[in-house]
Every structure is written in C-alpha cells, then in structure tokens.
C-alpha cells in the first residue's frame with residue numbers, strides 16, 4: 001500500500017535486479033515527479049530477451065525524463081520503445097553517450113528487424129523510433145546540475161566506457177547515487193572513476209562482487225604470447241569483443257605490440273561496423289574525455305587506436321573476403337558473447353582448427369555460446385551446424401571494464417561518512433548475495449539486493 005503522507009523518495013528496481021541486464025530504475029518524488037535511470041534491454045538468452053516484450057510495469061507517459069548512465073544496450077536498449085509507448089519526456093546523458101547510444105540502437109534495430117523477418121511478429125522498434133528518441137535527447141557535462149521539480153541531477157564520471165556516468169540525485173537533504181556500470185582501472189585511455197563522498201544511498205552494480213582478477217597491464221604480455229603463437233603456427237586468432245570499450249582496449253594493445261615491433265605485422269581485421277563507428281566516437285571525444293597520459297600521446301601525433309596492419313571491414317562483402325586472407329591473422333568481431341554477429345561466421349570456420357585461438361575477453365552470460373565455449377564445450381551448434389571445438393580457448397579477465405570485488409569495496413569504503421544504505425544490482429543472484437554480505441561484514445554497511453520490481457523508500 002502506498003503511504004500518501006510519505007516524504008521519501010521511492011526507487012523501484014525494474015531491471016538488473018538479481019540479474020545483469022535490463023537496467024531500469026524508477027525514481028518517484030513525493031511531489032509526483034517520476035524519472036527513470038536507464039532503460040535497457042534484457043539480453044543474454046532467448047528467455048531473457050522475451051522480457052523485452054512484456055508490458056511496461058509503469059505508464060511511460062507518466063515519466064518525465066530518463067537519465068542514461070552509458071550507452072551499452074542493457075542500459076539504453078528499450079528507450080525507443082518508451083517513445084513508442086507514449087513517453088514524451090527528455091533523455092539526458094553526456095554527449096558521447098548520446099553518439100554511442102545512437103550507434104548501439106541502430107545496430108540493435110537492424111538485428112531486431114532481421115529477427116522479426118525470420119520469426120514473424122513485430123519488431124520492438126525501428127529506425128524511426130530511434131530518430132524520435134535522438135530528437136528528445138539532451139547533453140549534460142560531468143558536474144553540470146539540472147533540476148526537475150524537487151529533484152536535482154548531476155552526472156559524475158564512471159570511467160566504465162567513453163562518456164559513462166554515475167547519476168547523483170539530490171532531494172531535500174538526501175542524496176542517492178546510481179553508479180550505472182562502474183569502470184575498472186587503470187584504464188589506458190579513460191579517466192578513473194570519481195570518488196564520491198557525500199551520498200547516503202548508493203544503488204551500485206556488482207557484476208564481479210565475488211571475485212578479483214588480474215590487472216589490464218597483465219593482459220598485454222599474455223596477448224603478446226598468443227599473437228606470437230598464432231604467428232608461429234599460422235593460426236587464426238578470434239576475439240569476440242563488445243564493440244564499445246573492450247574493442248578499443250584490444251586495439252590499443254595491438255597498436256602498442258605492432259608499432260613497437262614486439263610482434264610481427266599480422267593482418268588485424270576489425271570486422272564489426274558498430275565497433276568501427278564506436279572507435280570513431282572514441283577518437284572524436286578523445287581530447288575531452290581521455291586521461292592525461294593518452295591525451296599527451298595524441299598531442300605527440302600518436303594514433304592510439306590505429307596502426308598499419310589494421311583493416312576495418314565495414315560491409316559484408318569486405319567481411320567475407322577475410323577468410324581468403326591466409327593465416328596468420330587476427331579477427332576482432334561482435335557479438336562479445338558470440339550470441340550473434342559476424343564472429344559466428346569466423347567461429348564456424350575456424351573453431352575446428354587446432355591452430356586457431358579463441359580469446360575470451362568479456363563476461364559471458366549463462367547459456368550464451370560464448371559461455372559454453374568458455375566453459376570448455378567440445379561440440380557446439382553454430383547457425384544450425386555442429387562444430388567440433390579443436391581451437392584453444394583462452395580467457396583473459398584483465399580487460400574487464402567493471403571493477404572487481406576489492407575495487408567495489410574500496411569505492412564504498414571511500415564514502416562511509418554519511419552512507420546509510422547500499423542497494424546491490426546488476427549482479428547474478430549468488431554474486432549479489434555474496435557482495436551484500438561482504439559490505440555488511442567488512443564495512444558494516446546496511447546492504448541489500450532488491451528483487452525485480454521491488455520498491456524501496458529512502
């Protein structure tokens with residue numbers, strides 16, 4: 001039952017509660033302002049994707065604005081559907097987030113249209129809906145504040161991907177921070193996630209709330225060894241990579257390895273239109289959003305994400321030509337979990353070859369093809385064909401764009417002065433429970449992992 005006299009903010013966790021996709025939080029003020037923080041797609045498995053077709057658990061026309069933490073599909077993917085369903089408000093994010101979101105949404109609508117064509121039924125949204133969304137989308141810089149009624153909003157650097165933000169909402173003398181996805185550090189080009197010390201409630205991601213992993217720096221030497229291996233054996237290195245951030249980190253390392261002669265000039269194919277365009281957005285905003293070290297390199301004329309052996313294959317025809325290029329070669333393609341995209345064609349072709357290497361650099365959702373391969377499957381079905389897996393499958397965790405457990409704890413530890421409550425989201429259920437317990441035991445913080453659809457007052 002709603003308490004009509006409540007003077008509290010209400011948060012309802014509609015997505016990424018006890019799961020890692022579909023981020024969508026409703027914030028309601030006592031005066032009736034209703035805003036969303038993120039409105040993302042459920043992803044990872046067919047079962048999860050079905051959730052995108054469910055009715056909204058709120059009336060979209062009653063929402064005044066959506067504040068977007070960053071451009072990953074699981075945070076922006078349902079925004080065009082909101083407009084289809086009667087939402088008439090504004091979208092707010094940083095400028096790079098808007099640019100990247102447009103790319104991500106256009107890519108997604110292409111996939112959705114193909115699926116609708118194959119299985120019948122209506123597509124969730126099309127390019128017209130995206131156009132409408134873009135025309136209602138406004139920029140905010142980090143630390144610029146904006147007020148909507150009794151709520152004030154401020155974006156802080158999250159260091160997760162280009163333009164990513166944490167969103168601080170102030171109401172009366174309360175402050176709540178939505179971390180969105182948080183960044184790992186050190187990052188070769190992005191600035192480190194900001195410290196936050198003045199909030200009483202944090203809604204925080206904890207994708208890796210139960211594990212620690214290697215640093216990004218450690219991956220460079222390992223990648224060097226793998227590239228040397230395929231060079232020697234004349235193999236194919238396949239890297240299924242998320243188009244935003246993971247791809248750029250790999251390009252950064254390959255650039256370093258090849259430009260400094262640590263490995264030979266093996267052809268590298270960036271075989272993903274989305275990744276190619278996302279890399280251009282990284283370059284467009286590098287002078288504003290990159291860290292000092294990366295900006296200094298650029299000032300000296302160094303292209304951090306481009307090198308002679310790199311070929312961008314934007315159209316399908318170019319992509320098909322890749323298999324005619326003799327090994328050794330390196331192919332970076334989406335999707336990052338091998339549940340679609342051009343990587344499937346390469347995996348179908350080269351997974352059975354013992355000289356090939358599949359390098360897994362990202363989180364793999366349960367039941368995705370990538371997870372099966374990461375877990376050591378010896379036979380997989382790719383586009384209706386049984387493929388035996390003879391290639392080496394190597395996992396490198398240091399590329400993570402998310403903090404590990406110790407870094408998550410450190411973030412909260414820096415904000416203990418007035419902190420009253422942490423809501424743990426964007427985490428598989430066991431991980432969320434583990435991290436909640438850690439926060440309680442190690443930091444003495446009142447922590448809780450909300451259920452999907454649960455409302456809490458603060």
Ligand SMILES: [Zn+2]
Pocket residue numbers: 070072160181
């Ligand atoms: Zn993300």
